[in-house]
Amino acid sequence: MSQQGYVATTPLSQAQPGMGGYHSGFGTPASQPLYGHYGAGPQFPAGLSGSPRHLPPSVSGGPSNPGPPPFSHAGPQGGMQSQRFPAPAISASPISPYGQTPLPAPHSLPSQAPPPADTSCPSPVRLLAGQMETMHVGGYGHVQMQSAPLHTGTTDHQFHPPTSPPAMGHHVLPSPQPQGPPSTLGAPSLLAAPQPVGAMTTAQHMRMSGSFSGPGPHGSSGFAQPPGTPGTPGFSPQAGTYGGQVSAAQPPFPGTFPGGAAQMAGPPQKKPDPDSIPSPTQVMEDERSRRGGQVYSTNLRGQIPPLVTTDFMVQDQGHTSPRFIRCTAYSFPCTADMAKQSHIPLAAVIKPFASIPNNETPLYVVDHGEAGPLRCNRCKAYMCPFMHFIDGGRRYQCGFCSCVNEVPASYFQHLDHMGRRVDVYQRPELSLGSYEFIATLDYCKDNKPPSPPAFIFMIDVSFTTIKRGLVRLVCEELKTLLDRLPREEGAERSAIKVGFVTYNKVLHFYNVKSSLAQPQMMVVSDVAEMFVPLLDGFLVDFQESRSVISNLLDQIPDMFADTSESETVFAPVIQAGVETLKAAECSGKLFIFHSSLPTAEAPGRLRNREDKRLINTEKEKSLFQPARGAYEQLSKDCVSSGCCVDLFLFPSQYVDVASMGDVPLHTGGSVYMYPNFQVEADSDLFLSDLRSDVKRPIGFDAIMRVRTSTGFRATNFFGSIYMSNTTDVEMAAVDCHKAITVEFKHDDTLSEDTGALLQCALLYTTVGGRRRLRIHNLGLNCCSQLTDLYKSCETDALINYFAKSAYGAMLNQPLKGVREGLASEAAHMLACYRKHCAAPSAMSQLILPDAMKVFPAYMNSLLKSAALVASVELSTDDRALQRLTVLGMGVEETQALFYPRLIPLHDVDPVSTGIPPPVRCSRERLSEQGLYLLEDGRQIILWLGQACPPTLVQSIFGVPSFAHVSTVVGTLPELDNPHSKRLRAVIDLITQQRPYSMKLLVVKQKEKNEALFLQRLVEDPGLHGGPSYMDFLCHVHREIRQILT
C-alpha cells in the first residue's frame, strides 16, 4: 500500500506510473488476525460457545476469526495515501485554481495577478474584515516582541492574516492579496513545480483519497491487511533517492524572517483557494459515510477505531473499547530512535469510566472469591486475554513480562487442541478487553471494607450569594435532587450519605439526624484550626432524614436573608469536608457553591493577582500557577482521604480560578463557572449542570496503574489527577467524563511479533461502597517502518495529548516557548514523514500523511486557544478555567473544542432528522442570509445573518425582523412551526451528546457580541491573535523545508 496515493500535481513530483496508489514493503503487516504473539497461539474466535455464566446472548455468536475481520480495520486514518498538497500561499503556483493557468514563477506574480479583491467583495464584508485586521495585530496575542524572534518559532511576525476580506456566501474564486511571502519563496522551488492546467486541487485530491483507500466501506485494504494479499506491489519508502532532489529544489533558507511591515509589502499574491487545504469537516463526513452505524469488533491488535465523531457500536472481543482508550498511534515504532525521529508522541487517552451506550454490553463483574483476582507474580498484571496458558493448562506465561506463573488449582482448566482454555468464553477475564473484578480486603484501606461515599453540600451564604437568589435556588433544587443520588446497580436506594454546611467567614454545620424535629446548627469560627463539631447526625441517609433536611433547606435562605457579611473563606471549607470524611472513614464529594474571592483572614486566603501587565512576559505563567500555601497540602489531604471537590463558581469579578480550581483539578473534580449569574437567565444552565454532576457514574478513592509489555512504559500523566509517585495515578474520584492522558517511552526495542500491550487497572469504591477493580486491556501493533507509524496515527488523540501537555507545561514555561514548542513539534512530525515516507517531490509541495491531514488545523486552533493565546482582552479566570477543564478532557471533548461544529440551519429541511452536516469553521462559509449554529461542547452560539429572511426570523424568534431579535435571551421561544421545532430538536440532540450543559447565545451579524462567535471560527485568523489555518499551513511548510534543508 502506498503512502503516495495519487500524485497528480507536477510532472516532476508525479508518482511512478503503475504504482496505483499501492505499494508493499513496509514489513510485517500492521495487524494480524490472531494473537500471534503467543507463538502458536490460539486463534481467537470471537463468538462465545456454551452458555456462559456471565455473558449474555448478545455477546455470543459474534463474528469469528480467522479471516479478515468483518469490520472497519482499514479506517481512513489508516488510509494508504498521503496527501500531497500544493504549497498554499508560499507560492501561488501550486495552488492554481480550477482551470486557471498556473504561474510559472513568483517573479511573474505581480503582472499576472488578478484584480484586487476588494472590488469583488460587498462592502459590508469589507467592513467586517477591516475590523478583523485591526483586532488582529500580529500573531498569537498582542505581542510586542522584545527580542528578535526565533525563526523556528510561531511568532507573530511570520503570520499575517489575509488582508483581502473574505468572501461571504459561496466560495469563491481566488482573489489577489498582498501577502508577506518570506524571501525564501524563491524561484527554484516554483520552477520545479509548475502545475499543469487543470491539475488537481487539494480538494480534488481529497475526494480522490476515498477511492484509493480501499474498496468501499468494508474495504479490506489497508492497515490490517494480512500478508500476501494480492494487489500490494511495492514501494519502499527509503529516503535515499530524493535527498539530492530536495536540496536541489530548496532555495537557501534565511535564518529569520524580516517580519512586520516590510514583509507585508511583498509582491501581491493570489489568495489561495480555501477549498484547496484539507477540510476537517470533510474528513469527518467521509469517515461517517464509511464507518458510521457499523459494529466495531475489537478482535484485532492494533486496529484503528472510527473517529470520535462517527456513530458506531462496539463489540468487545478481547481488546478494550475505544470509548475507554484511544491512542495517538495504534502501531508503536519498534525502537526509541524511530519514535524520536518521528516526533510523534506515543500516548493513550484513558477514560476508565466512560459511559457505554445502551446497545452495548455493560462490563461484567468477575468474582475470584477470597483469593482475589489472579495476577502475574512478577509484574502484577491482572488475568486477561494476553496471558498465554501452557503446560496443559497448569501454567501461564504473562503477556506483559513473560514470567511463567503457576495456575492455582482452583483456576485450573484443560486446554483444547488449539492450546486454548476450554472455558475461555465463560470467563470475561480471558476473552474480553474490559471487565471488573471484585476486590478483596487486601485492596481496601486498612483491610476494612469501605463505607459508602458521602456527598457534602457546602453553600456560601455571604451577602452577594444571598442577594442574587442563589442560596434559595440551590436549597430548593436539593430537596428534589437528593432523591436522585446515584445507586448501586440493582439497589433500591442510594447508599450515599449527605451532609450540609453553610459558610461565610465562619462555618455552620447542621445536625439533621432523623430523630430531630428541627435541624440544629453548630458554628465553627476558628477557621485556622478546622475541626468537625459533630459526626453523628451530620452525615445522614437522605430518605431517613428527609423531613429534617427539607426543613433545613427551607430555613437556610431565610436564616441569612439579612446578612451583611461579604467576606468568605474557602480553604477551610474544603478542610472541613476532608476532616468530616476522614472522621466518618468514607470517601466522598464536596459540592461547593461559591461567589467571590475568599479574602477573609484564613488559610488559603486569596488576593486579586490578575495583572494584565504580565501577559506576554516571562511571568505570565504565574497567573495560572495556584497561589502558594494552603492549596497544595489540601489537595494531598483530599486525595489521601478520597475527597473529591466540585466547585460551582458564580463570580462577578476575578476570583482566581487558578487557585480555587487547584483542589478540584487534583481530586478528579470539576469546576463550573457562571459569571454574573442571574437567576432568571442562568438557572437552567446551572441546575442542569448540577443535576448531571450529582447523577453521573462515578468511582471514589481511585488509584490507577497502567502496565505495559516489555520494552516501553508509561512516563507522563495528564489529567484531573494526583501523583505521589511515578506510577500510581491517584484520583479522589473519577467520573464518566474524566480522561487521563498517558505518555509512553521506550525502554528497549519492541517486537512486531508481540506488539505493545497495555493494561489499565483502576481500583475504586463504588457508589454503594464496594471495592472493585476495573480492567481495560489494549494491544497495539509495533512497526519497523515509519510509514506504518504514520498510517496508524489518530489526529484527535494527538491533539488531546498536545493540548494537555501544553496546558501542563504552561505552569512552568513562558507561553511563547510553549507555543513555539507545539508548532515545532508539528513541523518535525510532518518533516519526518516527508523525508522518510513520501515519494520524491518538489519542496514547494506540502505533503501530509493521510491520517494527519487535518492535524495542522487542530494544532493551529490549539495554539490560538484562550489558555495559550496571550491576549489582554481575555479574562485570566476564563483562561485558567479552560486550562483546568481541558486537562480532564477525553478525545471527544478536545475534538469538539478545537474544531467546533458550524451548522447551517436556514436551509434545513424541517422534516429531516438528526444533526445537519456542518460546514467548515470559517467566515468564508457564512451567508448573510443565513442562520448558523456553532457548538464546541462548552457553548452553543446561534449566529444570525443580517439579511436573514424575515419569515425565517419570525419562525425562529417570533419577531418580525432582524432588528427585533434580542440577543439577551438564553433560550429560544417554543414556537409551533416546523422550523422552530427542528432547530430546537437539533439543539437538544447536541446537548445530549455533551457532558456539560451549554449556554445558548444569540449573536447578530455585526453587533457587539459577534466577537464571541467569530473567535470560535478556528480556520480564520484569531480575534485575539494567531494565524488562519491557511497561514499556519504555510508556516508549517516553511518549517518543514527548513528542517529538511
Ligand SMILES: [Zn+2]
Ligand atoms: Zn507479568
